Amino acid sequence: MTYDGCFIFFGDIRFDARLQNLIHTLSPLCSRLALLQVATSDAVFEFERCTVFSVKIDSNLRGARKFLAFYRALLPKAFSIQAEFYCAEDVFSLPIASMLARLNRARLFYDSRELYFAIGALSGKKAKQTVWSLLEELFISDATVFTTGDLDSEILKSRYGIPLPKTIYNFPRRFTVERSNFIRDSLQLSSDAVILLYQGMMGEGRGIFKMLDALAELPERFALVMLGDGVLLNQTREEIIRRNLSKRAFAIGAVPYHTLLQYTASADIGLALIEPISKSYELALPNKLFEYVLCETPPIVSNLPAMMPIIERYRVGVATALETKEIVQAILHVCDELPFYREQCRTAREVLNWEAQSEKVLSLFH
Numbered sequence: 001m002t003y004d005g006c007f008i009f010f011g012d013i014r015f016d017a018r019l020q021n022l023i024h025t026l027s028p029l030c031s032r033l034a035l036l037q038v039a040t041s042d043a044v045f046e047f048e049r050c051t052v053f054s055v056k057i058d059s060n061l062r063g064a065r066k067f068l069a070f071y072r073a074l075l076p077k078a079f080s081i082q083a084e085f086y087c088a089e090d091v092f093s094l095p096i097a098s099m100l101a102r103l104n105r106a107r108l109f110y111d112s113r114e115l116y117f118a119i120g121a122l123s124g125k126k127a128k129q130t131v132w133s134l135l136e137e138l139f140i141s142d143a144t145v146f147t148t149g150d151l152d153s154e155i156l157k158s159r160y161g162i163p164l165p166k167t168i169y170n171f172p173r174r175f176t177v178e179r180s181n182f183i184r185d186s187l188q189l190s191s192d193a194v195i196l197l198y199q200g201m202m203g204e205g206r207g208i209f210k211m212l213d214a215l216a217e218l219p220e221r222f223a224l225v226m227l228g229d230g231v232l233l234n235q236t237r238e239e240i241i242r243r244n245l246s247k248r249a250f251a252i253g254a255v256p257y258h259t260l261l262q263y264t265a266s267a268d269i270g271l272a273l274i275e276p277i278s279k280s281y282e283l284a285l286p287n288k289l290f291e292y293v294l295c296e297t298p299p300i301v302s303n304l305p306a307m308m309p310i311i312e313r314y315r316v317g318v319a320t321a322l323e324t325k326e327i328v329q330a331i332l333h334v335c336d337e338l339p340f341y342r343e344q345c346r347t348a349r350e351v352l353n354w355e356a357q358s359e360k361v362l363s364l365f366h
Contacts, residue, residue, distance in 0.1 A: 005026065007037075008074070008100075010038055013047060013052060023047060023049075025358050032051070036077060037053070055074055091112070115156075117279075141160065141162055189223055192221055194268050195266070198225070198272075199260060201228050207273025223248045265295040273320075294349045296346060
């Protein structure tokens, strides 16, 4: 079957705002799009004008076995799809997308969401990191590359000698999200509770345990809600029990994106305490930062080179060092100044939204 374009993703669009936004922007100009992705079950469904083919992979698989399963499950379907362009949504999908583009003499795009040659999840795993670095180096020159941040674009240009990739920021779509008591009602928290929210992967380098350390030092009315899946989810739940924080800390797991912003808009402060355990994490500019701004949930972020300029320019929150004392002070400060920071978020979200860069997306794929 022939499509205008085919995306390939080692993930699930239902939990991924960036891919939803890309397809939302391109759908009006394309008669048919396709997406090959990983999910918890085999399924075919429509997302706007995109047919999504989900292939099931055992969630217990890890490392090389997981990627081999991905390739085995995806390849038979991939060969049946002809498209005018193929877009790899991560380095793990890049070899398949490149092969299909060559076979069909189609254009190849590569959404380099991280610096995959220095990915945080593989910090300390040199052999695995080397494999993915070599694969990226092998295929990246065939692709039109785009990234989530200017610093990433400059590094990829220097490392691989490719044209400077275009930056498509991880901004959320601009729409009104009404603030509510969704979290308070769902978790039966008191009306005076101050809700701290983390949304993202539950993995190393995400500041998970630093958040728990800070919570333990804060007054009893502060609560921490963590949304997301990952290798540290169960360990985090165990740690919450061990620290006697079960009435104040909640590791809920992943929620679909259409539900996520209900949580975001009912929290008081958003957290993005990324640790610089790799170059990719050091230069991270995550979508959660902009989702917090959209929902008037002032962010507290690590004082790292990509996130800190956003905080300083728009004054939407605070950038902090990652010592417990500094995090606690930042939380207390933002809590005391919530009306000011919420007003700053309302102003900034008029600029930090997906629609403000949709022309860049259209010109990239034109």
